[in-house]
Amino acid sequence: MPIELQIQVMPEVAAKRQLLTEHVARLIKTTPEEISHVAIIKRSIDARQKSVKVNLKVAVYHNEEYQETKFRLPNYKDVSNSKEVIVIGAGPAGLFAALQLIELGLKPIVLERGK
Structure with a gap:
């Protein structure tokens, strides 16, 4: 069962899959190698202040197989x-x-x- 997280990151982190995986691994206190996939469920941009942030809702597959569902x-x-x-x-x-x-x-x- 994936872990769902609501996170706020810089645009550079949201754009690169490896950086996003490392950020999520730090949050759930594990290593990036133990995360099989990070699926972005929802994405929005918060540009109300000078530093722009990206709000993400992600599903983290930790020590489990990820199977992409075909639409x-x-x-x-x-x-x-x-x-x-x-x-x-x-x-x-x-x-x-x-x-x-x-x-x-x-x-x-x-x-x-x-x-």
Whole structure:
């Protein structure tokens, strides 16, 4: 089970994998050789002060095997010849409704008034 940490580092440390691994190893009081992988879960930049910092949420794999999970896009059906359904609005709800209609085998027509 990976260890999740919330850390704040300089941009130079965040940019180089080796420096990040060494920094994390110091935090959890171990050697960099015992860390098999450091996965960045979330990254943000804090530029409110003169010295810029990078906020990272990392998952540290300490003495365990890291297996990268492959992301696969869903296989959607061809709905070009299906029954048409009108969706009003291209906001979050409208786009989600259009996606659900495709999954149900219907052809969504999304209308947005624009400005």
